[in-house]
Amino acid sequence: MPGEKSANPTLDAGVFAVRLENQIYPNMESKAIDAGPNITSFLHETRVFPPPAEFAAQANVNSQEDYDRLYRQSIEQPEEFWGTQANQELCWERPWDQVLDWQPPFAKWFSGGLLNVSANCLDQHLDTPVANKAAIIWEGEPAENGMPGEERIITYRQLHRDVCRFANVLKRNGLKKGDRVIIYLPMVPEAAIAMLACTRIGVVHSVVFGGFSAQSVADRIHDCQARAVITSDGGYRRGSIVPLKKNVNDALNLKNAEGDLLTASIGKVIVLRRTGEPVAMQSGRDVWWHEELRHVGIECPAEPMESEAPLFILYTSGSTGKPKGILHTTAGYLLGAKLTTRLVFDLKPTDVYWCTADVGWVTGHSYVVYGPLANGTTTVIYEGAPNYPEPDRFWRIIAKYGVTILYTAPTAIRAFMKWGEEWPRKHNLHSLRLLGTVGEPINPEAWMWYHRVIGGGRCPIVDTWWQTETGSIMITPLPGITPTKPGSGTRPFFGILPEVVDDNGVKVAPNTGGKLVIRKPWPSMLRGLWGDPQRYQDVYWSEVRGSYFTGDGCRCDEDGYFWIVGRIDDVLNVAGHRIGTAEVESALVSHPSVAEAAVVGRPDDLKGQALVAFVTVKSGIQTGQQLRNELRNHVVKEIGAVAKPDDIRFAEALPKTRSGKIMRRLLKQVASGTEIKGDTTTLEDFAVLAKLTQVEE
Ligand code: WTA
Numbered sequence: 001m002p003g004e005k006s007a008n009p010t011l012d013a014g015v016f017a018v019r020l021e022n023q024i025y026p027n028m029e030s031k032a033i034d035a036g037p038n039i040t041s042f043l044h045e046t047r048v049f050p051p052p053a054e055f056a057a058q059a060n061v062n063s064q065e066d067y068d069r070l071y072r073q074s075i076e077q078p079e080e081f082w083g084t085q086a087n088q089e090l091c092w093e094r095p096w097d098q099v100l101d102w103q104p105p106f107a108k109w110f111s112g113g114l115l116n117v118s119a120n121c122l123d124q125h126l127d128t129p130v131a132n133k134a135a136i137i138w139e140g141e142p143a144e145n146g147m148p149g150e151e152r153i154i155t156y157r158q159l160h161r162d163v164c165r166f167a168n169v170l171k172r173n174g175l176k177k178g179d180r181v182i183i184y185l186p187m188v189p190e191a192a193i194a195m196l197a198c199t200r201i202g203v204v205h206s207v208v209f210g211g212f213s214a215q216s217v218a219d220r221i222h223d224c225q226a227r228a229v230i231t232s233d234g235g236y237r238r239g240s241i242v243p244l245k246k247n248v249n250d251a252l253n254l255k256n257a258e259g260d261l262l263t264a265s266i267g268k269v270i271v272l273r274r275t276g277e278p279v280a281m282q283s284g285r286d287v288w289w290h291e292e293l294r295h296v297g298i299e300c301p302a303e304p305m306e307s308e309a310p311l312f313i314l315y316t317s318g319s320t321g322k323p324k325g326i327l328h329t330t331a332g333y334l335l336g337a338k339l340t341t342r343l344v345f346d347l348k349p350t351d352v353y354w355c356t357a358d359v360g361w362v363t364g365h366s367y368v369v370y371g372p373l374a375n376g377t378t379t380v381i382y383e384g385a386p387n388y389p390e391p392d393r394f395w396r397i398i399a400k401y402g403v404t405i406l407y408t409a410p411t412a413i414r415a416f417m418k419w420g421e422e423w424p425r426k427h428n429l430h431s432l433r434l435l436g437t438v439g440e441p442i443n444p445e446a447w448m449w450y451h452r453v454i455g456g457g458r459c460p461i462v463d464t465w466w467q468t469e470t471g472s473i474m475i476t477p478l479p480g481i482t483p484t485k486p487g488s489g490t491r492p493f494f495g496i497l498p499e500v501v502d503d504n505g506v507k508v509a510p511n512t513g514g515k516l517v518i519r520k521p522w523p524s525m526l527r528g529l530w531g532d533p534q535r536y537q538d539v540y541w542s543e544v545r546g547s548y549f550t551g552d553g554c555r556c557d558e559d560g561y562f563w564i565v566g567r568i569d570d571v572l573n574v575a576g577h578r579i580g581t582a583e584v585e586s587a588l589v590s591h592p593s594v595a596e597a598a599v600v601g602r603p604d605d606l607k608g609q610a611l612v613a614f615v616t617v618k619s620g621i622q623t624g625q626q627l628r629n630e631l632r633n634h635v636v637k638e639i640g641a642v643a644k645p646d647d648i649r650f651a652e653a654l655p656k657t658r659s660g661k662i663m664r665r666l667l668k669q670v671a672s673g674t675e676i677k678g679d680t681t682t683l684e685d686f687a688v689l690a691k692l693t694q695v696e697e
């Protein structure tokens with residue numbers, strides 16, 4: 001069937017690009033779009049899907065003229081625009097007195113204001129019909145023999161009570177405004193409860209994804225000097241148990257090179273009972289969540305917080321070995337999360353909204369917890385995997401709860417395509433009215449499948465581009481008005497001014513590849529990197545002076561539609577997860593057998609990119625399958641399963657320039673099996689290249 005064959009991904013000049021052949025996509029021109037020296041986009045998709053009339057007729061934003069006028073205003077008079085939005089969208093304890101204080105690159109939004117995030121997500125709904133509506137519909141993992149899993153439905157009133165009680169538990173354990181807490185929990189309602197409870201009393205949370213290792217937990221504790229960890233005895237994943245508390249115990253014993261505990265700041269560990277598996281508890285330090293609840297009341301006033309009070313830190317990979325602690329603050333973040341959720345997902349009071357992201361990632365923060373709850377929406381949380389016990393788990397959940405909006409990742413969509421249409425076809429998906437994607441570029445083929453098989457041809461798709469750093473969606477269709485083109489995030493959201501620029505920071509002509517930058521500050525932007533203002537300036541504000549550099553390559557077409565090509569720094573996007581190559585390299589070289597390592601991405605049909613590690617070993621070390629397995633496990637131990645290399649190739653030497661820099665461009669080409677192209681004149685030793693292309697498998 002046309003359009004159903006797999007795309008032929010190729011790498012060009014170090015940038016992930018998708019090449020689509022004419023014969024597979026008859027309505028697509030497959031010419032290379034001019035690119036500038038570094039960035040080529042091969043994708044030229046010509047299909048356009050206007051919003052279905054029925055959808056447009058009921059949409060929250062349904063007039064292109066209104067959008068154009070409002071967008072223009074948001075760019076020309078940003079302070080007026082954002083000031084109005086802040087007043088309309090948020091509940092303030094004390095009004096702000098200045099919209100923006102911009103000392104580039106440091107922004108303060110809504111200075112002088114006081115508000116509380118949990119009050120905006122919960123208390124504001126209590127005197128309204130939303131009070132007894134489901135805030136969270138939770139579906140648990142255990143689902144043996146095809147039986148539905150556990151379920152819990154928590155109303156806004158109940159969630160408010162649970163959050164107040166747990167906030168009292170935090171207080172009882174000595175936590176105060178400004179303290180940092182690590183949340184390392186499975187996808188259970190308590191993850192949202194813990195986050196909201198922190199915000200209620202001004203404690204700054206840092207959620208760590210359950211797929212990260214003890215070492216990663218310890219590094220994050222150390223970096224933000226966390227005082228407590230909130231975890232559980234375990235979580236379920238495909239029928240097995242993820243030993244979260246054991247990982248925390250291991251993390252709390254880890255030492256640095258000088259022999260000092262990395263985690264000396266930790267005073268308390270609060271443990272949720274989820275699996276019932278026995279776990280080691282250290283008396284004085286470790287307490288059970290359910291036992292603590294017995295000692296606290298249900299009243300907990302929301303602490304009025306300053307607009308710029310730190311709200312959360314979320315660690316994400318960068319181009320060095322050390323993850324960056326992205327800092328978000330209170331008012332601006334909440335405004336971005338709330339407004340985008342409402343407009344991009346066209347929220348209605350009757351919606352059952354499901355964003356499948358884990359709360360360990362930013363999408364889980366903004367679009368599972370804060371954005372939906374601030375809007376009084378019912379948010380679905382699912383603990384497990386999409387193919388456990390069978391590949392129809394998502395479709396079963398959609399039919400069971402009448403989900404109306406589904407927001408998921410291209411990687412998941414590609415997996416569904418692979419598993420076959422018969423799985424969604426088994427279930428009634430008619431409740432769906434809108435689909436979304438996020439996290440990585442979506443290939444048009446996956447877009448078309450999503451549209452046809454899951455959306456039944458009637459649901460608009462919002463392909464939303466944003467980052468941990470941006471806090472909320474930046475480039476996206478508005479589903480009632482924006483004609484969509486498969487593979488494009490289309491146009492900027494209100495108040496956002498993205499541009500594609502060349503190396504000198506000059507805007508390039510339409511359909512020319514370049515760097516994606518954002519020209520103006522926006523309320524939900526990161527405020528910095530925890531404890532490292534210099535790195536914040538260097539990473540984001542030095543590449544193109546005066547603008548925020550996203551790290552992504554992009555092209556903007558003749559209609560002003562943005563097409564993300566992929567990362568242009570040393571960050572890979574594996575199954576929608578950001579992985580820094582330097583982090584994986586430093587994990588590999590910390591193994592005693594390894595001399596040198598270089599990690600690059602190669603295109604992968606399912607995951608977008610796969611991790612390939614080129615490794616040279618110390619003399620006398622035997623290479624082979626055993627060492628390969630050992631190194632893979634070593635990376636899992638150092639970082640976590642998310643960073644496990646797909647491929648490890650042993651090499652006698654790595655290709656280097658005369659000045660000793662590893663030539664990643666060549667390695668990428670070797671890894672993806674493409675012909676070696678481009679300039680190799682700076683390569684020190686041609687023999688190395690010849691050998692690499694015949695590496696043992
Ligand atoms: C990529 C996830 C293409 C991009 C919200 C970005 C995307 C990185 C899209 C951020 C999209 C995210 N189309 N690429 N719709 N959304 N990306 O911080 O490379 O985990 O820089 O945030 O994912 O990943 P992060």
